Amino acid sequence: MKTLSFITGRALQGLVVMFGVSAIVFFALFLTGDPAAMMMSPDASRAELEAFRQAMGFNDPIWVQYGRFLASALTGELGTSLRFQRPALGLLIERLPATALLAMTALLWSSLLGFVLGTIAAIRKNSAIDFAIRIISLLGQAIPVFWLALLLIIFFSLKLRWLPSSGIGSAAHLIMPSIALGAYYLSAITRLVRASLIEVLGENYIRTARAKGISSWRIIVHHALRNALIPVITVQGMYFASLLGGALVTEIIFAWPGIGRLAVEAIQNRDFPVVQAVVLFAAAVFVIVNFLVDLAYVWLNPRIRL
């Protein structure tokens, strides 16, 4: 019962957030100026503009327009790209697989490696290898994605000529973008796993397990890691926003045809309906990911499953 109310509570909170995001996005677009002037050709007469405004409902009170925006957003209608004259949502969906591939690859390698490094650092706390791992994670958080990406290009594409510097198509194209994007994540996961595991290893039940003569390996895998996972999972959702920011610049540098590049190009071309669609979409993904994180939290932590 408690579980159910926890989950519905979080789901409702997610809906409220989406409602707020939609309002901000709508009013941000409102600030961009007269939509009629943007959509009509520059030589349209004053009367034509006025007629267009009337027909599109731009003369209605702002809250009526917001209501209409909300209603159409709920049915998946997110406006039309001014540049391509096509539905913004369609453009977004076309670019989705490329971004998903890049983000998943980056997340996968960085989480796996971060887990291994964090575990090693926690077990060998204060040793030379722990120090080395901490320096790596400090660097990973300090280096901007775009700088790392350019260094990779200088080294692997221009000097060694091993990897293609831009584009999409083969597995080789995926290597550098996913390294650049995953580096920040790697250090975040490493730090979290290390801190969390060190805390868990100090708990009484670990000492009991040791006293019972269970092998260290078994203790770490079966007893400690599962509990150390809880804080790691909880903050995953928070890092998701920075992942998107990273994807934006990574896609620009490597000419990766994903959503980030779509968004930046839309901003540069003042194609605001597309930007609006991307912000709404990203916020929706953020809310859903955080909801899944809450579910995982319930699953991993029996203490709140009462």
Place this chain on the structure above:
Amino acid sequence: MTRFWNVRENADALFAGFLLVTVLALCVLVPLLWPIDPVRGTLTATFKPPLSIIGGEWHPLGTDQLGRDLFARLGLGTAISLSIVLAASAISVVLGTTLGMIAGYYRGWFDIIIMRAVDVQLAIPFILLILLIVAVIGPSMGNLVVVLGVTGWAVFARVARAKTLEIRELEYIDASRSIGLSDMVIIFRHVLPNIVGPITVLMTLDLPRLIILEASVGFLGLGVRPPTPTLGNLIGEGRAFILLANWLVLYPGLVIGALVIGCNLIGDWLVRRADSRNT
């Protein structure tokens, strides 16, 4: 006090201090004292590598595509980026702390609204929102400061609220109320001093995010416009020439890295000191 000077225990803070002092010296002394103009170039001296001497002028970090001195540009760019980031951070801190304290002190509907606004703020990808607003209102330095500042308040509000919730239950707050002090006096004179510590730590740990955000916006060409240099647009401009002159990208990145590592280490060190005092 003796513990403060224990070099072994505070090695990370000393290293961070060294990094930050070096960067500060770069961005204060170079614009003031370095004789070469950061904006005017010499077209006969383009793409000279670091340590070149051309026409009696020494270029320790080389020159760019217009023959401008990178050392001078990097100094000025760091100063501009750092001013933007610090001013934006000040706005976030003041805005977030004030809203958080009021929400935590009064509870009720104001609290609910503020906390939901925090959720909304954290769900929107900052960088997209910032790019969108800057594209709409124009990429001046002042606009950047306001946009970066106003979009960064949420974490400060969250922490200020949580701390205020704790503090408002303490006896001295009851005492203040019973002698008839107004709510505003209690909040700003008696609650605020007790949350300055955690907020300062949070600010130190939030600065790296702002530094990288400002640099990303500049890198994408949507921040302060060239020829005025910033850490981000130096790298963005240099990107086109990485085959010819990789130093144009290399050195601004090192400065960003030094700043971020410095802030992170100082932040961690402050957290550690606060923890050891509590236990």
